[in-house]
Structures are given as structure tokens and as C-alpha cells.
Amino acid sequence: MKKLKYALFTGCTAKQSTPEQMMSTMAVARKLNIEMIELTEASCCGASHLQDYDDFLSLVLNARNIAYAEKHGLTMVTICNTCQLNTAMTKHRLDKNPELKARVNEKLAEVGLEYKGTSNVIHFLYAIIDDFGLDKIKEMVVKPLSQFNIAPFYGCHNIRPSELHDESHKQKENPYKPTSLDDLIIACGGKNVDYEEKTKCCGFHVELQAPHTAAVLTGTAIAGATDNNADMMVTPCPLCHLKLDTQTKSASEAIGREVSLPVLHMQQMVGLALGCTPAELGLKHHVTDVNFI
Amino acid sequence: MSTNTITTQKVNFKVFRFNADEDYLPYYENYTMDITSEEVVLDVLNRIKWDHDGSFSYRRSCRHGICGACAIKVNGRSTLACKESMTTMIEYFGNEITLEPLSTKRAIKDMIIDKGDFWDKHAAVTPYLVADIDECPSCENLVSPHDAEELDEADLCIQCGACHYACPVVDINHDFFGPAAFVAAYRFESDVRDSDGERLINVNEEKQGVWDCVKCFECAEVCPKDINPINKITKLHQMAFQRGVAKNNVATRHAVGFLHSIKKYGVLDEGGLVLYSEGAHIVKHIPVALQMFRKGKIVMPWNIVKSDKLDEIQKLIKSSSTVKF
Structure with missing residues (x-):
């Protein structure tokens, strides 16, 4: 197989509150012999909050990020569901609306850039599934996670709106019965846990303005996984990870029940199965201890 | 006339039943039916009532996706029964289909809820x-x-x-x-x-x-x-x-705070955003922030890695901003 090469849009959390996500992304890329060209020029995607304030500005900034991936002639890989949503949404809107694209490009021309629409934008989870292949991952597993029940937590912005995401994936994901993360768990040798909350919201985006709502959603998600005998959760989204990993106290208080589970980033789970060390995967950076290693 | 061949398959339905006047608790009734590829969810509701149990209750009126009466949940997904084809539902969920009202806790009788x-x-x-x-x-x-x-x-x-x-x-x-x-x-x-x-x-x-x-x-x-x-x-x-009616509160500052961060660093200053949004209320985040700090999850402002070509980003913010707060 030809060596895979992507333009990596790390997003902000990978460089700040989830350093383990950056470490594990690079560790897995090395194991899979995937080359990542980091887009160091990229700005924040606006996390769907800048979009609430200034829609046009957020389009310009996201188009600029994609333009850098296009300059490399590479598919852009994201490692955060919300980065994926906002970047893919920008691409969708500009590709569908030539007038809007022209207005955005007028601005980008001021800094010598152009958004063409030539690069696909895809989350690393789907890059692994679509381009690398789960069968090959399975063959490469040296330390299967066969002792564990693993609860997938998909994160809203990778599965909804499904119409948008269907544009970037090869395989359609059913937003009510998604399979990508379950399949990845199985490929890593683990047992996937089915539970109602796996496609639900973690509450991250209202953490500041509606803390009770956010805490109830986080607590309910962890409780759902726990009640279905999960030993741990796994998520492709660093924002979900932050909620599930660091906010268990407020989540427990909100639902009136102690809840806490180790939560792995999708990359950490793959990394463990492929034989990466806990240090390479940054497991010491979790607030809720990953106590099974 | 459709030229498609009509296919039939067996589907097991688990249907929410409840009568607020008689029941303490809801229960589920099972029905197995042959479903053709041309049927919509409303046809199934009709068949339950007409062929199995005349007391089964649901709202329906126009059958054309206009009146909005027949919305229910199919395997947890909100659906307008008269518009949703059973073929799509079987594609989504397989041959085990659960029919419930939009909100079980608001149920009055079967699919009918207090809206x-x-x-x-x-x-x-x-x-x-x-x-x-x-x-x-x-x-x-x-x-x-x-x-x-x-x-x-x-x-x-x-x-x-x-x-x-x-x-x-x-x-x-x-x-x-x-x-x-x-x-x-x-x-x-x-x-x-x-x-x-x-x-x-x-x-x-x-x-x-x-x-x-x-x-x-x-x-x-x-x-x-x-x-x-x-x-x-x-x-x-x-x-x-x-329109200049946005109030200055934690929610609006949270949105605007992204702009301030991007202007300064290109990327987000996570701590700075929380401080700007919360003001003095930031104290309530200190216990979690300390835990995160101990685990190497907090980057101090002076250590934030700025975007390369930050001048480009700043130039674009200047020329492309469309609102002020």
C-alpha cells in the first residue's frame, strides 16, 4: 500500500488541555506509517462559538485553514469532532455556494491565499477506517484489548448532521446506529458495549453558560456506560474527553450518583493495541486514572 | 405508477402501550407483521389498530406531512409517521422496531402525549x-x-x-x-x-x-x-x-472570547477564554483547574504556541469582521 500522507489540523485542545491526544495521534501515525504534515499556520476553528458571533469571519478563517491543506495537495485530517464539523461545514457551504466562495476568496486574496475546494476534510477515525482499513489494523494488533468491555462514545459532531458527514466519508454512518468506533474497538480486540447514550451529547459546549445541563449530560453518559458493564469509554473527540475525564465530580453531583470511568482517546486505544507504551500515549495526563494499565 | 418491485419482509414491532386512566405503568406489546417496501410508519400504526387492537391510540390527520399530528419515536428517533418509509427505518434499525410516543413520560394513551x-x-x-x-x-x-x-x-x-x-x-x-x-x-x-x-x-x-x-x-x-x-x-x-441587543453575560462573552483569543494567538487560549467569559466567577473552576494542572493539562499563556503567520490571521480579522460587541 502507498504510504498515507495527510495535512494534520490539530485543533487547539491537542496543544493545551489534551496533550495526550497529540502524543497518541503521532504515536499511532508512526505505527501505521502514516505521514502527518502539521498545519502550523492554522487558526482555531471557532468551535461553533465564533460562528454564533460572526459567521462570515469564521468562514474566512476556516477557509484559510483548508487553503493550507490544499497548498500541500493533501487531505486535511482533523482529530477533534468540533474541528471536523466547523471545517467540513465551511467546505460544504463554500463548495455549494459560488457567490459566498467568491466573497471569502476576495478576503483570502489579501493574504495571498485561495480556497479552491480541492482537499477533503476527514476525521482521523474515518481516515483510519476508509484509507488504512480495519482489517490491516487487526493484523497489526500485538496486544489485543480482549479483557475489556469498551463503551464507544461517538460525540455529536462526528455523526450529526449526517448529511454533512456523508460527504467526507466513504462509508455512510447511521447517526442512530453508528458502527465506526464499535468496529475499531472490535479490530483492537476489545468487546464493544452497546448503550443508549453512545450517540448522545456530553454537554461540553454549555459547560460555562449552562453548567447543570452539561453536568447531567456527562453524568448520564458515564452512568449508561457503567450500567452496561463498561470497563472504560473511548471517544474520537477531545472535547467529549475533557467532559468525561475531568468533570466527573460535578457530573456525579448532578445525577445524584457517583460515576467515573477511565476514558481513552480513540488514538490511545489503537495505540495500546498496537503495542505503544503508556508513556508514548500520554496516559498520565488523564484526570480519571487509567488504572488498568 | 412505480415500476419498482414491491418486496415484503417480516418485522417484529415492540409497541409502547399505556392508558393514563387505567394503568400505573406503561408496558410493551409485541406484534409481528409482513411489511411491504411501500409502507410508511403510519400504515403500521393503522394496521395495529385495524388488525390487532382497536383500542390502540395515536394522532393522525392529513397523511401528507402537513398537519404534524403523527410524530412518534421509532427506535428512539423522532419521526413523522406519515412521511417516514418503513424501508428506511428497516435500513436504519433492522427488523426489530420499537414504536414509542415522542415523550414516554408525557404519554396519555399509547402514542398520544400531552404536548x-x-x-x-x-x-x-x-x-x-x-x-x-x-x-x-x-x-x-x-x-x-x-x-x-x-x-x-x-x-x-x-x-x-x-x-x-x-x-x-x-x-x-x-x-x-x-x-x-x-x-x-x-x-x-x-x-x-x-x-x-x-x-x-x-x-x-x-x-x-x-x-x-x-x-x-x-x-x-x-x-x-x-x-x-x-x-x-x-x-x-x-x-x-x-442588532446590538446581545447582553453582556457569560454566554455572549464565551462567543466573543474566541475572537479575542484568535486575534492574539491564532489559536485558543483556553484559560483566557474561561477567565474572559466567567470574570470573577472563575473561582468555581479552580478545583478542576488544579487537578488538570497537576496532570499537565494547563498551558500558561506565555507558553501557548501561536499560529505561524499570525499576521495573516490578524489581517483577515480586521478586514472580514462583520460585527462588534
Whole structure:
């Protein structure tokens, strides 16, 4: 197989509150012999909050990020569901609306850039599934996670709106019965846990303005996984990870029940199965201890 | 006439049953039926009533996706029964199908629910045109096609409640208006003839308003009229800034804070954003922040790695910004 090469849009959390996500992304890329060209020029995607304030500005900034991936002639890989949503949404809107694209490009021309629409934008989870292949991952597993029940937590912005995401994936994901993360768990040798909350919201985006709502959603998600005998959760989204990993106290208080589970980033789970060390995967950076290693 | 071959397959239905007058608890009844590829979910409801149990109750009227009466949940997904094909549902969920009312805890009888909270919230957003229009005008009050486009199809809402009862916030924060009410608010806020000054402020208030939306996109996924309610919610946020009625609170500062961060670093300053949004209330985050700090999850402002070519980003912010706060 030809060596895979992507333009990596790390997003902000990978460089700040989830350093383990950056470490594990690079560790897995090395194991899979995937080359990542980091887009160091990229700005924040606006996390769907800048979009609430200034829609046009957020389009310009996201188009600029994609333009850098296009300059490399590479598919852009994201490692955060919300980065994926906002970047893919920008691409969708500009590709569908030539007038809007022209207005955005007028601005980008001021800094010598152009958004063409030539690069696909895809989350690393789907890059692994679509381009690398789960069968090959399975063959490469040296330390299967066969002792564990693993609860997938998909994160809203990778599965909804499904119409948008269907544009970037090869395989359609059913937003009510998604399979990508379950399949990845199985490929890593683990047992996937089915539970109602796996496609639900973690509450991250209202953490500041509606803390009770956010805490109830986080607590309910962890409780759902726990009640279905999960030993741990796994998520492709660093924002979900932050909620599930660091906010268990407020989540427990909100639902009136102690809840806490180790939560792995999708990359950490793959990394463990492929034989990466806990240090390479940054497991010491979790607030809720990953106590099974 | 369709030239497609009609296929049939066996489907097991698990159907929510409850009669508030007689039952303490709801229960599920099982029915197995041969379902043809041409049937919609409403056909199944009819067949349960006509062929199995005449007491089975549900709302239905137009059968054309207009009246909004027949919305229920199929395997947890809000669905307009008369519009949703069984073939799609079987594709989605396989041959084990669960039929439930939009909200089980609001059930009155089987699929029929008390939609009182939905209508109360609908009424609370002034869902009508507030305009000083001559009641006996000499000519029509024309709206140009360009102005009508601003409605962005929000006027297509049939108040079926699919999005309202798919929204995870509605059952946690009882003050929250919910996506359908926001669509109604947007429909009139975007109407050039409307002169109501309060509606936009009302739907931007904390707790009840758009700022408590969790951005999960459940509403966009289920809307049978493809109205994309969260897109209208986003527009109501933007309108509040554009029209200068956005209040200075934690929610609005959280949105604007992203701009300040990006201007300074290109990327987000996570700690700075929380500080800017919360002000003195940041103290409540200290216990979690300390835990995160110990685990190497907090980067000090002076250690934040700025975007390369930050000058480009700053230049674009200067030339492309469309609002001020």
C-alpha cells in the first residue's frame, strides 16, 4: 500500500488541555506509517462559538485553514469532532455556494491565499477506517484489548448532521446506529458495549453558560456506560474527553450518583493495541486514572 | 405508477402501550407483521389498530406531512409517521422496531402525549407578526422574493414536535424554549414586516434562550421538513449581536472570547477564554483547574504556541469582521 500522507489540523485542545491526544495521534501515525504534515499556520476553528458571533469571519478563517491543506495537495485530517464539523461545514457551504466562495476568496486574496475546494476534510477515525482499513489494523494488533468491555462514545459532531458527514466519508454512518468506533474497538480486540447514550451529547459546549445541563449530560453518559458493564469509554473527540475525564465530580453531583470511568482517546486505544507504551500515549495526563494499565 | 418491485419482509414491532386512566405503568406489546417496501410508519400504526387492537391510540390527520399530528419515536428517533418509509427505518434499525410516543413520560394513551409544554413555549416566543399594518390597505403588503428568502424556510415548520422531544436540553432545563420555538421566533424575527422589539431579547435570555443550546444537532437530524432548527438558533445568536441587543453575560462573552483569543494567538487560549467569559466567577473552576494542572493539562499563556503567520490571521480579522460587541 502507498504510504498515507495527510495535512494534520490539530485543533487547539491537542496543544493545551489534551496533550495526550497529540502524543497518541503521532504515536499511532508512526505505527501505521502514516505521514502527518502539521498545519502550523492554522487558526482555531471557532468551535461553533465564533460562528454564533460572526459567521462570515469564521468562514474566512476556516477557509484559510483548508487553503493550507490544499497548498500541500493533501487531505486535511482533523482529530477533534468540533474541528471536523466547523471545517467540513465551511467546505460544504463554500463548495455549494459560488457567490459566498467568491466573497471569502476576495478576503483570502489579501493574504495571498485561495480556497479552491480541492482537499477533503476527514476525521482521523474515518481516515483510519476508509484509507488504512480495519482489517490491516487487526493484523497489526500485538496486544489485543480482549479483557475489556469498551463503551464507544461517538460525540455529536462526528455523526450529526449526517448529511454533512456523508460527504467526507466513504462509508455512510447511521447517526442512530453508528458502527465506526464499535468496529475499531472490535479490530483492537476489545468487546464493544452497546448503550443508549453512545450517540448522545456530553454537554461540553454549555459547560460555562449552562453548567447543570452539561453536568447531567456527562453524568448520564458515564452512568449508561457503567450500567452496561463498561470497563472504560473511548471517544474520537477531545472535547467529549475533557467532559468525561475531568468533570466527573460535578457530573456525579448532578445525577445524584457517583460515576467515573477511565476514558481513552480513540488514538490511545489503537495505540495500546498496537503495542505503544503508556508513556508514548500520554496516559498520565488523564484526570480519571487509567488504572488498568 | 412505480415500476419498482414491491418486496415484503417480516418485522417484529415492540409497541409502547399505556392508558393514563387505567394503568400505573406503561408496558410493551409485541406484534409481528409482513411489511411491504411501500409502507410508511403510519400504515403500521393503522394496521395495529385495524388488525390487532382497536383500542390502540395515536394522532393522525392529513397523511401528507402537513398537519404534524403523527410524530412518534421509532427506535428512539423522532419521526413523522406519515412521511417516514418503513424501508428506511428497516435500513436504519433492522427488523426489530420499537414504536414509542415522542415523550414516554408525557404519554396519555399509547402514542398520544400531552404536548402542553411544547405549545406553552411556542406561545412564549410571540409566534406571530407584530406589525403596524393598515387593516384595510389599498394594495397588498408586498414582500420581495429577496426578503422572503431571509426566512430560510422557517415558515415550513408544522409544529410536529419531533425536534422538541429529540432535544436533550428540554427535559433537563424546563425553562428552555426548545428548537421548534426558536424556529418560530426566527421565522418572525427574519420577516421584514415585523417590528417586535422584545422577541429577540426574549429568546436570547439565559436559561430559556438560545444560549443554552448544547449544539448536538439532534434537531437538524430529525426535522421532517428539513428546516435545520439549529441553523436558525445560530442565526438568532448572530442577530442579537448584529442588532446590538446581545447582553453582556457569560454566554455572549464565551462567543466573543474566541475572537479575542484568535486575534492574539491564532489559536485558543483556553484559560483566557474561561477567565474572559466567567470574570470573577472563575473561582468555581479552580478545583478542576488544579487537578488538570497537576496532570499537565494547563498551558500558561506565555507558553501557548501561536499560529505561524499570525499576521495573516490578524489581517483577515480586521478586514472580514462583520460585527462588534
